[in-house]
Amino acid sequence: MEHRWNARSPISARVELRTPGGRCLSGRTRNVSPYGMYVETEAASLQLQAFVTVTLRGARLPSATLPALVVHRDRGGLGLMFADYDRDVMESLETVCACATG
Numbered sequence: 001m002e003h004r005w006n007a008r009s010p011i012s013a014r015v016e017l018r019t020p021g022g023r024c025l026s027g028r029t030r031n032v033s034p035y036g037m038y039v040e041t042e043a044a045s046l047q048l049q050a051f052v053t054v055t056l057r058g059a060r061l062p063s064a065t066l067p068a069l070v071v072h073r074d075r076g077g078l079g080l081m082f083a084d085y086d087r088d089v090m091e092s093l094e095t096v097c098a099c100a101t102g
């Protein structure tokens with residue numbers, strides 16, 4: 001059963017994840033929505049419900065740093081839900097996602 005409010009768009013971009021303890025991880029987005037993303041990373045050892053700070057990097061995504069919560073993990077990476085609503089960033093993500101699917 002699908003629990004998402006928004007469709008995900010297949011977007012590949014570099015991201016950095018930072019844990020509250022200072023651990024820095026890198027990865028690539030597989031898909032993005034205005035409210036979360038899936039990040040392909042070897043760091044799938046992070047626990048569910050762990051908080052991370054996501055730094056978006058890449059021409060296709062707005063430059064931003066957002067708090068997020070790990071809501072899914074598997075061998076390939078992590079599913080993240082953004083934990084704060086930044087209107088400008090969310091609107092930028094909506095535009096990028098719409099362009100990626102349309």
